[in-house]
Amino acid sequence: MVQENRGRNLALGVSVCMAVLSLCAAAILAFYPPPATFSGLIPPDNPWVRDGRFSVSVCNGVQCKLCPFKCFLPEGARGRCRVRINYGGRIKTLVYSKAVSVHLDPVEKKPVYHLYPGSLIYSLASPGCNLRCKGCQNWEISQIYPEQAARTTLVPERLDVKVAPETGRVYGELKQEEIATLSPEEIVSYALATHSRSITYTYSEPVVFYEYMYDTARLARQKGLKNVMVSAGYINREPLEQLLKYMDVVKIDLKGFNEKFYRDYTGAGLWPVKQTLLTLKKNGALFEIVNLVVPGLNDGRESMAGMIAWIKKDLGTDVPLFFSRFAPNYQVANIGATPVETLTWARNAAIKQGLKYVYVGNIPGHEGENTYCPVCGRILVKRYGYAVLENQLTATGGRCPHDGTRIPGIW
Numbered sequence: 085m086v087q088e089n090r091g092r093n094l095a096l097g098v099s100v101c102m103a104v105l106s107l108c109a110a111a112i113l114a115f116y117p118p119p120a121t122f123s124g125l126i127p128p129d130n131p132w133v134r135d136g137r138f139s140v141s142v143c144n145g146v147q148c149k150l151c152p153f154k155c156f157l158p159e160g161a162r163g164r165c166r167v168r169i170n171y172g173g174r175i176k177t178l179v180y181s182k183a184v185s186v187h188l189d190p191v192e193k194k195p196v197y198h199l200y201p202g203s204l205i206y207s208l209a210s211p212g213c214n215l216r217c218k219g220c221q222n223w224e225i226s227q228i229y230p231e232q233a234a235r236t237t238l239v240p241e242r243l244d245v246k247v248a249p250e251t252g253r254v255y256g257e258l259k260q261e262e263i264a265t266l267s268p269e270e271i272v273s274y275a276l277a278t279h280s281r282s283i284t285y286t287y288s289e290p291v292v293f294y295e296y297m298y299d300t301a302r303l304a305r306q307k308g309l310k311n312v313m314v315s316a317g318y319i320n321r322e323p324l325e326q327l328l329k330y331m332d333v334v335k336i337d338l339k340g341f342n343e344k345f346y347r348d349y350t351g352a353g354l355w356p357v358k359q360t361l362l363t364l365k366k367n368g369a370l371f372e373i374v375n376l377v378v379p380g381l382n383d384g385r386e387s388m389a390g391m392i393a394w395i396k397k398d399l400g401t402d403v404p405l406f407f408s409r410f411a412p413n414y415q416v417a418n419i420g421a422t423p424v425e426t427l428t429w430a431r432n433a434a435i436k437q438g439l440k441y442v443y444v445g446n447i448p449g450h451e452g453e454n455t456y457c458p459v460c461g462r463i464l465v466k467r468y469g470y471a472v473l474e475n476q477l478t479a480t481g482g483r484c485p486h487d488g489t490r491i492p493g494i495w
């Protein structure tokens with residue numbers, strides 16, 4: 085009898101718990117509904133879906149091998165980046181031709197300093213990212229599901245260069261268009277029509293819109309445009325090496341030099357990013373590194389000195405290195421901007437170690453904005469913010485006009 089009562093009480097307790105849990109789940113879903121999923125995953129119903137690359141079938145699912153997270157995806161599941169899904173046992177990208185942010189920028193804004201100084205670069209992003217950086221400057225597009233993105237985007241279509249009859253001043257008139265899809269062919273044609281010399285895959289994380297970037301880059305190369313990937317470098321070796329066939333410059337955001345900081349701040353590890361940099365070096369790619377210095381988080385002198393020493397030893401002294409100023413943002417809006425002295429200290433420390441091209445970013449007017457000849461010390465490219473005031477490298481094909489030193493880059 086006692087046994088029977090116990091059994092009944094237990095069953096009642098379980099039922100009550102289940103009911104409470106169900107109520108809680110219903111309440112959570114009412115306040116925080118999950119994003120609507122794509123109803124028709126297959127084109128033409130959904131123009132942004134294509135087969136994804138780099139995956140293997142494993143145990144009733146697929147494993148994505150594009151980035152070091154190597155997400156295992158059962159049927160219908162999405163990866164950590166929110167834009168890759170297992171649909172029908174195959175990996176699909178959900179953002180092919182889904183551009184959410186498209187602009188015509190000066191190349192200095194990327195920042196990329198060793199590619200056509202003062203030129204325009206056609207810049208675009210799709211939604212999604214595999215990292216979770218607390219200070220992300222573009223979190224509105226990187227930390228969303230593609231369904232949450234605006235359905236249409238304004239894109240630069242043509243840039244007409246005009247001369248004001250009264251003053252003789254030359255100015256540009258930009259024509260823009262509202263679009264829902266932006267194909268690789270359209271990107272290349274708009275880049276040419278806006279006098280861009282290159283295209284960059286940027287703002288969010290281009291690794292997670294790999295197929296879109298790859299096809300665009302291949303087409304752009306055929307039309308004589310250069311390609312630039314601005315990335316956190318969280319990508320596996322094979323996809324990276326395949327991409328390098330078409331990528332002219334790679335900009336890697338090396339966020340710090342401490343595993344714990346990397347895990348806490350980005351949700352990812354430092355080691356794979358170092359591997360990416362080593363792969364770039366091994367493949368002879370042209371690449372630049374930027375380190376956003378966040379006060380109190382990654383500005384320890386020892387850690388910064390360690391980063392500089394590693395770059396010198398494993399990547400060489402020719403790699404352009406930027407120390408950029410952090411501005412309060414997103415989940416670390418309580419942290420103040422980086423003091424100028426910290427950035428100046430880091431730049432001086434890198435120069436002292438023998439690095440030849442060390443820059444300071446986001447401080448207009450800082451001497452660290454210029455490119456100097458590592459032999460004679462003269463200014464070769466003088467900048468102020470995103471403006472190029474003087475450029476001695478284009479006319480010489482990248483050589484110092486004073487002593488002939490070859491400066492790495494595309495000039």
Ligand code: SF4
Pocket residue numbers: 148149150151152153154155162163164165166167168214291292
């Ligand atoms: S790209 Fe996306 S789905 Fe693929 S492993 Fe990385 S986070 Fe996962």
